[in-house]
Amino acid sequence: MESVSAAAFDESYYQRYYFDKKTKVADPQHIERLGAFVCAYLKYLRVPVHRVLDIGCGVGLWRDIVSQHFPQARYHGVEVSEYLCERYGWERGSVVDYRAGEPFDFLICQGVLAYLSPLDLKRALSNLGTLTRGALYVEAVVREDYERDIVDESLTDPQLFRHRADVYRRGLSRQFKEIGGGVWLSRQSDVPLFSLECVAE
Numbered sequence: 269m270e271s272v273s274a275a276a277f278d279e280s281y282y283q284r285y286y287f288d289k290k291t292k293v294a295d296p297q298h299i300e301r302l303g304a305f306v307c308a309y310l311k312y313l314r315v316p317v318h319r320v321l322d323i324g325c326g327v328g329l330w331r332d333i334v335s336q337h338f339p340q341a342r343y344h345g346v347e348v349s350e351y352l353c354e355r356y357g358w359e360r361g362s363v364v365d366y367r368a369g370e371p372f373d374f375l376i377c378q379g380v381l382a383y384l385s386p387l388d389l390k391r392a393l394s395n396l397g398t399l400t401r402g403a404l405y406v407e408a409v410v411r412e413d414y415e416r417d418i419v420d421e422s423l424t425d426p427q428l429f430r431h432r433a434d435v436y437r438r439g440l441s442r443q444f445k446e447i448g449g450g451v452w453l454s455r456q457s458d459v460p461l462f463s464l465e466c467v468a469e
Contacts (some may be wrong), residue, residue, distance in 0.1 A: 272383040274362075277349035285425065286327055292344060293423050294329060303309070303333030306405050309451055310374065315403045315459055315460030317341050321372040323363045323399070324348065328356055334374075348375040363392045365398065371456075373402035373410065381408040381436065382412045382428040389431060397454070399442025404444060408436060 286294050287363045289336060289440060293377045309445040322330050325345035334343045347365055358395055396404055413419045413429040429439055435445065444452035446467040453459060 271364075271385045271388045274348045274350070276427065277351065279351050280360075282327065282352065283350075289406070291423065294326070296329060299329045300333065303330060303337070304389065306336035306451060309447075309449065310403050313403075313453070313459055313461070313465075315373065315445075315457070317373045317402065319370075319372045320374045320376070321346065321368070321399060322376040323366060324377060325358055326352065326379070328358075330376050330378070330380065338374075339457070343453070346373075354433065362419065363395060364388045365391065365395065368384075368399055371399055371401040375400040375402075375404045377404065378407040382431065383425075386429075386431070386435075389429070389435065393436065393439030394443075396440070400454050401456045402454055402459075403457075404440075404454070405442070405450055406436070406452065407450050410436065426427065445469075 274359060284291050286292050318341050320334050320338065320341050320343045322343065323327070323346045325331070325347050328345055328378060331343050332344065334341055345356070346361040347353055347358040348360070348374065350360065352358055364384065375396060381392060409419055409424065409428060410433040412433055414430055415420075438447045440446070440452055445455060445456055445461065447453050447465055448467065453461065
C-alpha cells in the first residue's frame with residue numbers, strides 16, 4: 269500500500285472537489301465557522317499565535333481566517349500539489365517529511381492525512397509533533413465515519429485510506445493532548461489546562 273501520488277492533485281482534482289459547484293466538498297461558510305471556533309478556542313486558552321503553518325493548504329481557505337483572528341501572525345502555506353504551488357505561490361512540501369527552521373505556534377492539517385498509507389501516516393503524525401510547539405488542528409475522515417454512514421461517498425474522494433480513529437489518536441497522543449473539536453495542544457506548551465478540558469488519557 270502506498271500513499272496517493274502527488275500527481276493526483278492536479279488541476280482536474282481541484283476543479284472537481286473545490287471549484288465545481290455540483291461536486292465541490294469545500295464550503296467556504298463551513299470553513300469560516302470552523303475557523304472561528306478553532307481560533308476562538310485558542311484565544312480562550314491563551315495560546316500565543318505568531319507563526320501559523322497550514323500544511324496541505326489547498327486553495328488557502330484558512331489564510332483569511334487566520335488573518336482575521338490573528339492579524340499579527342504570519343501564515344505559511346505548504347502544499348504537495350505542483351499545480352497549486354504554481355497558482356498560489358505555496359511552498360512545495362509534504363506533511364510526511366516537511367522541515368522548518370523552528371516549530372510553529374499553530375498548525376492546520378485539514379483533509380490531508382487520510383491520503384497517506386499506514387507507514388507514511390505514522391511518519392506524518394510524528395512530524396506534526398516536530399513542527400508544532402503550540403496548537404494543532406487536525407481533520408481526517410476515519411473508518412468509523414464510513415461505518416456510521418455519515419460520509420457522503422458520492423462526494424468523497426475514493427482514494428482515501430480508511431484508517432481507524434485510534435490510529436490517529438495513538439500517533440498524536442505521544443506529543444499532544446487532545447482538547448476536543450479536532451484541536452490538540454503540544455505537550456511542549458506551557459498553557460495550563462483544567463482536567464475536564466482534556467480528553468481522558
